[in-house]
Amino acid sequence: VTALQVVCLLAVAVAGTATVFTRDPLRQAVSSGVLGLSLAVLFLAFGAPDVALSQIVVAGVAVPVMVLLALAKIRTDERRREE
Amino acid sequence: VTRRARLVLVAGSLAALGALLVWAVGGLPDFGHPRGPYADLAPMIMLDERHVANAVTGVTFDLRGFDTLGEELILFTAACGCVALLRLRRRERGSDVPAHERPLPSFAARAVGGALVGPVLVLAAYVVIHGHLTPGGGFSGGVIGAGALVLAYAAGQRVRLRRVGSIAMLETAEAIGAGGFAALALGGLLAVGATMQNFLPLGTSGMLLSAGTIPVGNLAIGIEVAGAVALIVAEFLEQALLEEPS
Numbered sequence: 001v002t003a004l005q006v007v008c009l010l011a012v013a014v015a016g017t018a019t020v021f022t023r024d025p026l027r028q029a030v031s032s033g034v035l036g037l038s039l040a041v042l043f044l045a046f047g048a049p050d051v052a053l054s055q056i057v058v059a060g061v062a063v064p065v066m067v068l069l070a071l072a073k074i075r076t077d078e079r080r081r082e083e
Numbered sequence: 084v085t086r087r088a089r090l091v092l093v094a095g096s097l098a099a100l101g102a103l104l105v106w107a108v109g110g111l112p113d114f115g116h117p118r119g120p121y122a123d124l125a126p127m128i129m130l131d132e133r134h135v136a137n138a139v140t141g142v143t144f145d146l147r148g149f150d151t152l153g154e155e156l157i158l159f160t161a162a163c164g165c166v167a168l169l170r171l172r173r174r175e176r177g178s179d180v181p182a183h184e185r186p187l188p189s190f191a192a193r194a195v196g197g198a199l200v201g202p203v204l205v206l207a208a209y210v211v212i213h214g215h216l217t218p219g220g221g222f223s224g225g226v227i228g229a230g231a232l233v234l235a236y237a238a239g240q241r242v243r244l245r246r247v248g249s250i251a252m253l254e255t256a257e258a259i260g261a262g263g264f265a266a267l268a269l270g271g272l273l274a275v276g277a278t279m280q281n282f283l284p285l286g287t288s289g290m291l292l293s294a295g296t297i298p299v300g301n302l303a304i305g306i307e308v309a310g311a312v313a314l315i316v317a318e319f320l321e322q323a324l325l326e327e328p329s
Contacts, residue, residue, distance in 0.1 A: 001114070046114075049218035050139040053210070057226035062312060065233055069319035 008042040029067040033060055134285040135215045135294035143220070144300045148279040152268050155304055159261040162311035166254075169318040188239045196238030203231045211305030215294040221301040225308025232313045236320060253314040260307025267300050 015035035022028045036059020043052035084092075112118050129141030143151050187193070207228035214220030271280035286293035 050137070050220070050223075053219050053223040057223050057230070061226055061230045061233065065316060066319070069316070073319070 002045075005042075005045045008038065008045045011038040012042050025067065025071055029064045029071070032067075033064045036060055036063065130288060133281060133294055133297065134288040135297050136289050137215055137217060137220075139218070140214045140220045140297060140301065141294070144215075144297045144304075145279070145281055145294075148268065148300065151300070151304070152264060152279065155261055155264055155307055158308065158311050159257065162257060162314055165315050166318050169321075188237060193238045196234045196236075200231050200234050200238065203227060203234060207231065207305075207309065211301055212291070212298070214301035214305075215297045216289065216291070221304025221306075222308050224301075225305045225310075226312055228305070228309035229312035229316060232316060250314070250317060253310045253317060256306050256310030257314055258310075260303050260305070260310055263303035264300055264307065267296055267303060271296070 012035065015031065015038045019028060019031045019035045022031045036055060039059065040052040040055040043049075043055055125142055125146065126138035129135050129138045129146065133141050133145055135141035135145070188196075207224045207230075209224075210219035210227060211221055211224030214224065268279045271282050272278045274280070274282035281295040281297070283295035283299065285295045288294075292298070
């Protein structure tokens, strides 16, 4: 295990813990994206660039976009109910 | 349940789970020394018999291409279900706010988003086309391509997807991609008598046109994934923004 791999593992642990302790879903979408990207760097450091690329597109693009859109949808519904 | 009882329960389960994890990790083979011959043989076989430089793509699009066929159909079905659900709800609604009445995003979002749409599309095409040579392939490239739509949206290009027929185009791309990969699987059956068999000329390893059906399958999956993800995002966008106050 190299120093880079240790740093990556620590970054994943910190980002994962931060995601769990983030309570606001909007902020959680961002912190989970950071967790996903640190996981991608981890995969790259362990010699799996293909997995890292899939991880980047899923955690950095697909999941945050879906969460944000779902949140926007829920908020529009709530606003309409209040009117 | 009281707070104290909950804490005891959580601490107990976490300790048990942690112990199991440590036990399991202790029994793993050393990093880089997997058990069994498969990990060492697969890259060699893929290079020798299929002339594909990226062994991972070789395995997913040839050796285990049948798995990929199932997986792409899962994504296809998921996108269809998503679209069917969201579209039904859209019809129940009233009229939407015209694009020009909506507030524009910030200058930073417009500048960064607008500047990145083109390069991201090129990157997506590169990742898909070079899937058999370098890390990446149809899936990653497809999602990157769909990301260009998100960027265009962030840049304030609120294209009225339904009016310009883009939704129909995305649906067509998804269907052509999914059907194309299935046709490739059938092509092997017709040409050489086995489903998913590589039936195109293999060429020289490392060249753009090599590895037979693998780059063709990559292209089909890339088109399908880009279409499916962009379709889901577009339907969500229409849903989420229908009744946004102007």
